[in-house]
Amino acid sequence: MAVYTHVPAEEMEALLARYDAGTLVSAKGIAEGVENSNYLVDTSSHRFILTLYEKRVDVADLPFFLSLLDHLADKGLPVPRALRDRQGVQLQTVSGRPACLIEFLNGVSVTHPTPAQAHATGVALGRMHAALADFGGQRANALGPDGWVALAARCGDDLDAIAPSLKARVSEELAYLADNWPGELPHSVVHADLFPDNVLMLGDEVSGVIDFYFAAREVRAWDVAVTHTAWCFENDGTGFDHNRAAALIAGYDAAFGLSSAERAAFPALARGASLRFLLTRAWDWLNTPADALVTRKDPLAFLRRLDFYRDAVPGALGL
Structure with missing residues (x-):
């Protein structure tokens, strides 16, 4: 917002x-x-x-x-x-x-989620995916793998103004994901932006899910990976919280569930989620009007997440 x-x-x-x-x-x-x-x-x-x-x-x-x-x-x-x-x-x-x-829905968006709140969010995401099984709406994901390539090109050399060698790091990741993206996994309409500020909580219960304006038809488990990147780190992209991650996945499994193939692909899905937000934050960082009433968000918080997932194995992610 x-x-x-x-x-x-x-x-x-x-x-x-x-x-x-x-x-x-x-x-x-x-x-x-x-x-x-x-x-x-x-x-x-x-x-x-x-x-x-x-x-x-x-x-x-x-x-x-x-x-x-x-x-x-x-x-x-x-x-x-x-x-x-x-x-x-x-x-x-x-x-x-x-x-x-x-x-208007009552509730607050938490800044430092607890494992119980992460679990409730996993349940809410699983319920959402179950409810969308018979939704026929179609919208392509403009911020999927093809969109990342286009956005990186639009940012161009300006990426290095955010951090030295960021353009090369993004190019390296795009090449990896082009070879390893699990596009054969089941697809669904997904929220695609389920950050803590898009979930309203009353205590440990989810009272609202908001801001569906990135929703699109995409690899369904990518939605879980997006949520994982958003809920399981400190805001600056450090401090991965295994307890939060395990609680989030357990909640999702209780309401819907990840397949063995989705679990195996999860590191690549999370790398894609991290790259997506790195690039959109970079674009906004470089292009937000000076007089806009808006809080710019640090792109490097998702570079740190990306580096974490690059070195992680599924068992380390709370799966």
Whole structure:
């Protein structure tokens, strides 16, 4: 989440008037994340999230995202729906951007997860994969293996401005993954971004899963690997926590489960997950507008993860 587009109070009031949502009391921009503009909106009767979709989100993909949220909510998963106005419309236009008014879910995003919270997240991810077995939506993963090659090329020599020889290290990893990517594993629609700030917790229970705007059809176990990279290290990419990792995998196994082939491929999947976030963070680091209300994230935190997975064996990962 972030704020790139500023919405005048008058326009926000006009939007709320289309819903049975009460009158505007306050609206505060949310700085976390890098993708869309988000506001926490309080009215006389409700609390909402207003999301404005920025340039990285293709408007043509929005029906996929909205139908995905509806599908998961219908299955009883704790995901926030995009609300429909009195005319039944979910997708609006606010300050020249496509936008949705989204249900607010109670809970907090933890900074230092416990093994119990990691276990609950694994369960939630497994339940999500089970619920998506009959979801027919299709969206290609623009940030899969082909996308990494393209993004690395766009970053080019500027990678070395982030860290010496980073361009060469990225090229080495791209070559490895081109030869070792387990694309034959089962595919599914995946969340693809299940970081702690996209999971809401009440104590040790998951109360919400949010921000599905990278969701796509991809190797299903890659979603577990993405979550593993996000939950099992300190924020700077050091301090791998084996207990957290084992709890996450145990939770996933309890709700859905990894096959023996997926476990064997897990180091390569985790290397792919680490490279994906290294590259997108590098791009954002190099290109975030100076006046954007957004917190830039350190690309090198995922270089450290990548180096860890390069030297790891499945047994060391909590599998």
